[in-house]
Amino acid sequence: MINLKLDSNKFISKIYSETLIEELNKIFELFNFDKSIYIKFFRDKSEIEKILGHSVPTWIKGVAIDNYVYILEYNDMSYKNKREFEKVIIHEIVHIVVDFSIRGSYPQWLNEGLAVVLAKQHENMQYTKILDLDVKNLGYNDDFYYEKCCAATMKYIDKYGIKSFIKKLIDDEIKFDSQ
Numbered sequence: 802m803i804n805l806k807l808d809s810n811k812f813i814s815k816i817y818s819e820t821l822i823e824e825l826n827k828i829f830e831l832f833n834f835d836k837s838i839y840i841k842f843f844r845d846k847s848e849i850e851k852i853l854g855h856s857v858p859t860w861i862k863g864v865a866i867d868n869y870v871y872i873l874e875y876n877d878m879s880y881k882n883k884r885e886f887e888k889v890i891i892h893e894i895v896h897i898v899v900d901f902s903i904r905g906s907y908p909q910w911l912n913e914g915l916a917v918v919l920a921k922q923h924e925n926m927q928y929t930k931i932l933d934l935d936v937k938n939l940g941y942n943d944d945f946y947y948e949k950c951c952a953a954t955m956k957y958i959d960k961y962g963i964k965s966f967i968k969k970l971i972d973d974e975i976k977f978d979s980q
């Protein structure tokens with residue numbers, strides 16, 4: 802069962818919606834995940850930098866560490882609509898769920914790709930145009946980083962289906978040559 806803990810009531814109405822809870826429930830079920838996740842909201846990225854002890858890129862919307870999700874909210878207009886905001890929250894939560902659930906080693910692009918796909922951010926992403934799926938040395942600063950992670954991840958989802966792909970990941974049944 803889904804267990805989210807929010808540090809202030811101020812934002813509960815903003816993030817709570819049937820869709821968000823429903824989608825998170827599905828993700829938690831998919832991974833058989835039942836740990837608590839703490840969500841904290843920040844207005845300024847310097848506050849997150851203070852906690853992390855290092856700087857973060859200006860485009861960053863959220864960070865996931867251990868079982869904490871830090872969501873940056875520059876202002877209410879930062880997100881075109883509530884749905885986009887929810888996707889950012891789901892994306893960061895998926896990072897935590899993946900980190901906790903997959904026992905074996907897995908490449909970073911996969912964690913990123915799963916976060917994009919399970920948050921449904923790929924729906925408006927032109928990842929199918931990515932033909933070069935060499936993601937071995939992919940880094941955050943690469944052009945089309947998220948599109949490439951998504952394209953590489955979708956290859957596996959298309960092959961196995963999301964349910965059995967995740968089960969195989971959890972059981973460490975897939976070996977990745979491109980770590």
Ligand SMILES: [Zn+2]
Nearest residue numbers: 892896913916
């Ligand atoms: Zn991410």
